[in-house]
Amino acid sequence: MNRRKILGSLAAVTMSGVATKFGGSPTAAAAQSESKGNSAADTSASRTGPRNLITDVGGLQVGQSHDAKVQTGVTVIVPDKAAVAACDIRGGGPATRETDALAPENLVQEVDAIVFSGGSVYGMAAADGVASWMGARNRGFSFQQVAGVPPSPIIPTACLYDLANGGDKSWGELPPYRELGVEALEAASGDIQLGTAGAGYGAMSGGLKGGTGSASVVSSEGFNIGALVAVNSLGSAIAPGGKQFWAAPLELNREFGGLGTDGLAAGPEDYGRAMRPPPPRTNTTIACIATDVTLTRVEAQRVAIMAQDGLARALRPVHAPFDGDVVFVLSTAQREGPENSPRSVLTTRIGALAADVLARAIARAIFEATALPGSQVPAWRDI
Amino acid sequence: MNRRKILGSLAAVTMSGVATKFGGSPTAAAAQSESKGNSAADTSASRTGPRNLITDVGGLQVGQSHDAKVQTGVTVIVPDKAAVAACDIRGGGPATRETDALAPENLVQEVDAIVFSGGSVYGMAAADGVASWMGARNRGFSFQQVAGVPPSPIIPTACLYDLANGGDKSWGELPPYRELGVEALEAASGDIQLGTAGAGYGAMSGGLKGGTGSASVVSSEGFNIGALVAVNSLGSAIAPGGKQFWAAPLELNREFGGLGTDGLAAGPEDYGRAMRPPPPRTNTTIACIATDVTLTRVEAQRVAIMAQDGLARALRPVHAPFDGDVVFVLSTAQREGPENSPRSVLTTRIGALAADVLARAIARAIFEATALPGSQVPAWRDI
Numbered sequence: 001m002n003r004r005k006i007l008g009s010l011a012a013v014t015m016s017g018v019a020t021k022f023g024g025s026p027t028a029a030a031a032q033s034e035s036k037g038n039s040a041a042d043t044s045a046s047r048t049g050p051r052n053l054i055t056d057v058g059g060l061q062v063g064q065s066h067d068a069k070v071q072t073g074v075t076v077i078v079p080d081k082a083a084v085a086a087c088d089i090r091g092g093g094p095a096t097r098e099t100d101a102l103a104p105e106n107l108v109q110e111v112d113a114i115v116f117s118g119g120s121v122y123g124m125a126a127a128d129g130v131a132s133w134m135g136a137r138n139r140g141f142s143f144q145q146v147a148g149v150p151p152s153p154i155i156p157t158a159c160l161y162d163l164a165n166g167g168d169k170s171w172g173e174l175p176p177y178r179e180l181g182v183e184a185l186e187a188a189s190g191d192i193q194l195g196t197a198g199a200g201y202g203a204m205s206g207g208l209k210g211g212t213g214s215a216s217v218v219s220s221e222g223f224n225i226g227a228l229v230a231v232n233s234l235g236s237a238i239a240p241g242g243k244q245f246w247a248a249p250l251e252l253n254r255e256f257g258g259l260g261t262d263g264l265a266a267g268p269e270d271y272g273r274a275m276r277p278p279p280p281r282t283n284t285t286i287a288c289i290a291t292d293v294t295l296t297r298v299e300a301q302r303v304a305i306m307a308q309d310g311l312a313r314a315l316r317p318v319h320a321p322f323d324g325d326v327v328f329v330l331s332t333a334q335r336e337g338p339e340n341s342p343r344s345v346l347t348t349r350i351g352a353l354a355a356d357v358l359a360r361a362i363a364r365a366i367f368e369a370t371a372l373p374g375s376q377v378p379a380w381r382d383i
Numbered sequence: 384m385n386r387r388k389i390l391g392s393l394a395a396v397t398m399s400g401v402a403t404k405f406g407g408s409p410t411a412a413a414a415q416s417e418s419k420g421n422s423a424a425d426t427s428a429s430r431t432g433p434r435n436l437i438t439d440v441g442g443l444q445v446g447q448s449h450d451a452k453v454q455t456g457v458t459v460i461v462p463d464k465a466a467v468a469a470c471d472i473r474g475g476g477p478a479t480r481e482t483d484a485l486a487p488e489n490l491v492q493e494v495d496a497i498v499f500s501g502g503s504v505y506g507m508a509a510a511d512g513v514a515s516w517m518g519a520r521n522r523g524f525s526f527q528q529v530a531g532v533p534p535s536p537i538i539p540t541a542c543l544y545d546l547a548n549g550g551d552k553s554w555g556e557l558p559p560y561r562e563l564g565v566e567a568l569e570a571a572s573g574d575i576q577l578g579t580a581g582a583g584y585g586a587m588s589g590g591l592k593g594g595t596g597s598a599s600v601v602s603s604e605g606f607n608i609g610a611l612v613a614v615n616s617l618g619s620a621i622a623p624g625g626k627q628f629w630a631a632p633l634e635l636n637r638e639f640g641g642l643g644t645d646g647l648a649a650g651p652e653d654y655g656r657a658m659r660p661p662p663p664r665t666n667t668t669i670a671c672i673a674t675d676v677t678l679t680r681v682e683a684q685r686v687a688i689m690a691q692d693g694l695a696r697a698l699r700p701v702h703a704p705f706d707g708d709v710v711f712v713l714s715t716a717q718r719e720g721p722e723n724s725p726r727s728v729l730t731t732r733i734g735a736l737a738a739d740v741l742a743r744a745i746a747r748a749i750f751e752a753t754a755l756p757g758s759q760v761p762a763w764r765d766i
Contacts, residue, residue: 047650047651090688092685092688092727217651218651219651219652220652234731235735239632246632248647249622249629249647249648249649250648250649251648252650252651260645261644261645261646261647261648262643262644262645262646263644263645264631264632264644265631265632265633265634265644266632266633266739267430267635268430268600268601268602268635268736268739269602269603269732269735269736271735275731275735280727280728280731302475302703302704305473305475305702306700306701306702306703308695308702309692309694309695309700309701309702311692312691312692312693312695312696312738313695313696313699316735316738316739317692317731317735317738318689318692319688319689319691319692319734320685320689320730320731320734320735321685321727321730321731322727322731344663344704344705348617348663348700348703348704348705349652351700351703351704352618352652352654352658352699352700352703353651353652355695355699355700356649356651356699
């Protein structure tokens with residue numbers, strides 16, 4: 001490895017960002033960052049993307065749909081063109097589809113969409129709808145194009161369990177997910193409704209209403225990383241005894257209430273509203289990280305691994321046998337990484353940013369959620 | 384699943400613990416835990432084991448050794464009898480030995496010792512010393528005992544990179560690790576020196592001196608969980624701009640300084656002393672969780688997965704390509720889990736406790752560390 005190059009790129013990590021914030025020299029900025037007291041929330045206003053959504057990452061859109069009677073929904077992430085993707089599964093109860101295809105030794109390296117769905121195993125039909133829609137428009141993987149043979153859209157999918165949330169699940173042999181998938185896809189845009197929306201519509205999280213969250217961050221050189229998440233976790237996003245989010249140390253611009261970190265604490269086995277009766281069912285936090293930086297399939301895997309740490313920073317406990325936690329990573333490949341950075345350093349930087357932006361997205365999901373009509377489970381805003 | 388049983392056991396999670404702390408009825412205790420403000424650190428004094436070390440878990444001892452000239456060391460965890468173990472690897476640069484043997488589909492389900500070592504790839508020789516010592520005493524796995532044939536001690540091992548810490552590594556073809564392994568094993572007891580000791584003797588962590596940490600916790604029913612860790616992380620255990628530990632929300636009894644959580648924050652790409660030049664080398668946090676509760680090999684795996692979240696809560700960033708992060712789990716099988724608890728709930732509870740106790744152990748490693756003579760890298764206590 002070229003030590004000079006690594007040294008230069010690592011300096012950029014800690015110094016250019018700070019220099020941008022304070023407008024000072026790198027040296028003064030480094031001294032500033034060393035000083036006691038932290039005003040990250042005040043000084044980092046410029047560090048989220050303009051929407052503070054995953055769609056700040058160029059080259060992708062997000063569509064959502066829901067069924068208010070069933071109390072469930074679907075979220076679809078659609079890259080403008082097939083995109084390199086990875087997947088890391090750490091929950092003990094995942095409900096997934098087309099994740100094996102993503103293994104780096106396998107044929108396909110790129111995906112056409114990523115689907116999050118409510119509905120547990122039934123939700124996987126959302127990808128049927130998306131696949132059919134895309135295939136009919138000749139979008140998808142085909143090693144050779146043959147007339148009359150549709151391509152195979154690659155649509156990795158993860159579902160969360162919202163079957164017991166009080167909605168009407170008497171769908172018999174006709175669950176609504178195929179249609180919800182198409183509806184979400186057709187609604188794709190740069191806007192994303194947070195909270196009780198999309199795949200997080202019927203979600204619950206640690207005794208509170210769960211939901212859909214998103215956030216973004218811009219690196220010191222201007223590359224973009226965003227997170228989208230549907231939070232249906234066994235564990236809690238807030239510390240016991242109050243309303244403060246576990247992700248509070250990472251909050252930017254009061255994006256989830258600005259309650260700060262004073263008093264953020266939990267004793268052994270004190271999980272607040274989480275881990276209480278009723279008994280656990282399958283829970284799941286499904287997330288997707290996107291970046292406009294070109295990543296290889298294997299680099300994206302390391303980013304997915306590091307991004308799971310965002311779940312650990314935002315939810316307690318997490319990755320339990322009752323969670324089906326899945327993190328996808330998508331590279332829209334709109335820009336190359338810094339020329340003078342070894343790839344391993346770039347991957348480290350993107351993975352570290354991904355973990356933090358995902359933690360923030362999780363807190364925003366709970367912060368933005370509203371209670372379902374008639375539900376016993378309160379939203380964060382109601383407590 | 385029997386819902387009544389799950390319900391009962393989950394109630395025990397949140398209520399018995401709190402009831403013990405406050406001496407009140409479960410209902411009053413639950414209300415108390417709901418109130419604003421959190422005094423976990425004050426009210427949980429009884430929740431660590433007597434030593435606040437992994438050796439509070441019955442049925443194991445820990446031995447350590449170091450070489451002050453080489454600035455390296457070894458830690459050996461020795462169960463009284465072969466113990467079920469698991470291993471979860473999440474770092475991008477692991478240096479391990481005998482971890483494949485632990486796969487649940489493989490022959491061996493139990494281990495005779497776990498070794499942590501400095502010395503990067505050379506450190507794996509520490510396990511040679513431990514294996515030879517044990518084999519000569521007829522301890523180890525043998526499917527059939529045959530006269531004159533030694534058993535095969537199973538000694539999963541993970542090493543950290545401390546080659547560039549300024550110590551004298553001019554060992555040529557005779558690295559010191561085999562002898563350090565034997566020395567550590569022969570020193571095994573219930574006491575553990577923390578900080579600059581054992582495998583963490585030569586470790587660095589995010590721009591500060593790393594070290595060896597340990598902590599323990601007692602569940603509401605009295606089962607014990609402990610963590611031992613050698614912290615040599617790329618990322619930092621403290622938030623930028625001060626001395627506060629990322630693990631502060633989980634601190635018990637001012638075990639790492641009682642600095643609290645007010646102001647615990649970090650802006651994007653602000654990693655404080657971590658992620659700065661000099662260029663990254665291979666880093667690693669090696670941990671072992673132990674519990675006296677009987678776990679199957681597969682349950683121990685889930686506990687290892689959940690325990691990795693302790694690294695995420697205590698270090699930022701973590702699980703990078705430059706980290707070789709490994710978590711072992713050891714069950715000394717001295718007691719059964721609660722009879723009325725489904726195993727999945729028990730695993731969840733132990734995994735959740737494991738994550739938190741490991742986060743605390745990491746902070747204690749840095750808190751207790753002292754700088755190496757002549758080193759440019761300060762200890763936490765020196766900043």
